[in-house]
Amino acid sequence: MPHVLGSPFLDMVDVMTAWPVIAAHSELVVMLGGIALKNAQVNAGGIGRHVTRHWLQRARSNGVAFVNVSPLREDAADFLEAEWLALRPNTDTALLLGLAHTIYSEGLHDRAFLDTYCVGFERFVPYLTGESDGTPKDAAWAAGICEIPAETIRALARRMAAKRTLISLAWSLQRGDHGEQPYWMATVLAAMLGQIGLPGGGVGYGYAAESAAGNPVRPLRGLTLPQGENAVQTFIPVARIADMLLSPGAPFDYNGQRLRFPDIRMVYWCGGNPFHHHQDLNRLVKAWQRPETVIVHEPWWNALARHADIVLPATTPLERNDIGRASNDAHVIAMHKAVEPVGEARNDHDIFAALAARLGFEERFAEGRTEMEWLRHLYDVFRQQAARERVELPDFDAFWEAGEIELALQDDARVLFADFRADPSGHPLATPSGRIEIFSETIDAFGYDDCAGHPRWFEPAEWLGADAARRHPLHLVSNQPVTRLHSQLDPGKVSVANKIRDREPVLIHPDDAAARGIEDRDVVRLFNDRGTCLAGARISDAVRPGVVVLPTGAWYDPQSPSGLERHGNPNVLTLDKGTSRLAQGASAHTALVEMERMDDDVPEVQAFEAPTILPAQPE
Ligand SMILES: Nc1nc2c(c(=O)[nH]1)N[C@H]1C(S)=C(S)[C@@H](COP(=O)(O)OP(=O)(O)OC[C@H]3O[C@@H](n4cnc5c(=O)[nH]c(N)nc54)[C@H](O)[C@@H]3O)O[C@H]1N2
Ligand SMILES: Nc1nc2c(c(=O)[nH]1)N[C@H]1C(S)=C(S)[C@@H](COP(=O)(O)OP(=O)(O)OC[C@H]3O[C@@H](n4cnc5c(=O)[nH]c(N)nc54)[C@H](O)[C@@H]3O)O[C@H]1N2
Ligand SMILES: [Mo]
Secondary structure, three states: OOOOOOOOHHHHHHHOOOHHHHHHHOOEEEEEOOOOHHHOOOOOOOOOOOOHHHHHHHHHHOOOEEEEEOOEHHHOOHHHOOEEEOOOOOOHHHHHHHHHHHHHHOOOOOHHHHHHHEEOHHHHHHHHHOOOOOOOOOHHHHHHHHOOOHHHHHHHHHHHHHOOEEEEEOOHHHOOOOOOHHHHHHHHHHHHHOOOOOOOOEEEEOEOOEOOOOOOEOOOOOOOOOOOOOOOOOOOOHHHHHHHHHOOOOEEEEOOEEEEOOOOOEEEEEOOOHHHHOOOHHHHHHHOOOOOEEEEEEOOOOHHHHOOOEEEEEOOHHHOOEEEOOOOOOEEEEEOOOOOOOOOOEOHHHHHHHHHHHHOOHHHHHOOOOHHHHHHHHHHHHHHHHHHOOOOOOOHHHHHHHOEEEOOOEOOOOOOOHHHHHOOOOOOOOOOOOOEEOOOHHHHHHOOOOOOOOOOOOOOOOOOOOHHHHOOOEEEEOOOOOOOEOOEOOOOHHHHHOOEOOEOEEEEOHHHHHHOOOOOOOEEEEEOOOOEEEEEEEEOOOEOOOEEEOOOOOOOOEOOOOOOEOOOOHHHOOEOOOOOOOOOOOEOOOOEEEEEEOOOOOOOOOOOOOOOOOOOOOO
16 A cells, blocks of 8 residues: 555654764754663664664764654753753644744745645645734734744744755654644745755654664665565555454554445454554543454463453563564574573464464475574575675575674664655655645645644644643553563563552643642542543653643553553543554554542552463363
């Protein structure tokens, strides 16, 4: 399926402008959602070396100036000495429009760039100036929405036009109602500045969301199991799973298509934890009652296992041999088995192979290979592929023995869209016109009321500027946790050491805490109409007033089915709504809550209690 806005993010991290280019050429980096080092320690597939801190330090010592646009100061490392613009959550599009208005009205935009590389600027301008709807999207208008002073917005706009400027967006902004808009609008703003494709200028997505973004390494794909072909054509956007279970047969819109939810009778879940990642968990618990059978693979007795009919115990990476590899990382890692599988645990692949045998196609699935034979085979294919790219790899035995190898893939001059800038016809973008679509005929033709033909400001379903904020006056940001990956290893030492009275810490501004009589390390209740959870208060002026930050990942621990959550899982509070009919993404960062002190009757956390295992019955 073609992606109208370009390639999906995971493919995009590989092509982002490399850190050495930013350190050498950028003068100003404006970071929406910061560039949070806490997130940069991972890659999809594995990581050989942590490089982000080093390159940010290099950039700063070269004199690059940073602006952190985020409700949380900690999204920018202290050593960046970033100017902090603590906007209201979910209002980035308004801020970007205000910046664009200043640039346009002061004639600072690059007409030649817009003419040569873009389509549809003239259809966007009437919206920007207010000619089409009577509301100029000027700095004063933006200030009323995002609560950054108009003069600050104007000054920043002039600075961005005068300097070699990179606009960087974290991935979190997409996880909000109308989360498509800030990415599109940031790209339009970068196009107006005319620096896309120049070293250190333009726009970048996902710096620090994965270490791969900006890593000065040439991407080399491969070393993945064959995916086979899915016989089932039915598709749903992943964030619509509760809708699907609750409304089989109901129609929904997605990216120009009208689709229907299938009637799902059995759920088979392997990898990923919906009781971690999904929004409005109390609603998911109800939806989860609909299918007749739920089967899961899990290494841990977590909420996913607790909500299954059949749990197939799966091994952790420590109990099997594997290869660690991400396409934009210089390392290939031999992951030697550290311990034999515990209890009855089996590798996911072995479980599927055993099922395939019972279904009569084991040979087609497992291709007659054992675990080590698979690793050898995948590595050999990768080695041949690498040789075609003139990268020499040792043979499998030498690699396995060495434990890790570093590939010669240095690429410290990569600039996003440099080839397009040099030759727009020879290197067109993956858009319908081949150019930057400030106005998209394709999206416009969908006729959606929640995503128009050009970026625009839509009020989120919940935000601090809404009437609903009178009843639930705090905006909940549920970002990625510092002490773990999502819900993984939450019972581990590192994660547990960070808890407050066994619960996930929630950051609250001193003024908001004082107004509620909340003191540091108090157990608090967070609530809205969707649910209630407990957490441990951490008072900090690193968070904007009116915002509370409760990271994701505390194992879901309801006192009763869909009742009080005791452990601090924010997803009992978040909103289960598609970002728009275009993308139907998750709106996790769009949620208003209230918070109060919990004085007595604080229930114990039971998230980590193991089940009672009954002795096997004789056959
Ligand atoms: N330690 C750790 N690292 C991780 C992960 C993890 O679980 N733990 N998860 C990995 C994964 S899968 C992903 S997708 C990436 C995610 O990478 P991101 O999506 O970039 O990470 P987040 O921490 O969710 O968000 C970054 C910051 O955005 C800010 N923010 C939230 N809402 C808004 C808003 O409306 N406007 C602005 N301007 N800022 C906002 C928050 O303060 C937050 O700290 O991280 C990866 N890295
Ligand atoms: N409120 C809110 N919600 C969010 C987000 C947010 O910012 N805010 N971020 C979203 C994002 S970006 C993401 S990527 C998702 C992440 O959501 P998930 O990817 O669903 O979260 P994980 O906790 O990583 O789930 C991995 C599960 O796999 C299990 N597991 C680990 N190793 C193995 C194995 O080898 N085999 C098997 N079978 N299982 C294994 C783990 O025990 C765990 O239960 O969360 C999303 N949800
Ligand atoms: Mo993610």
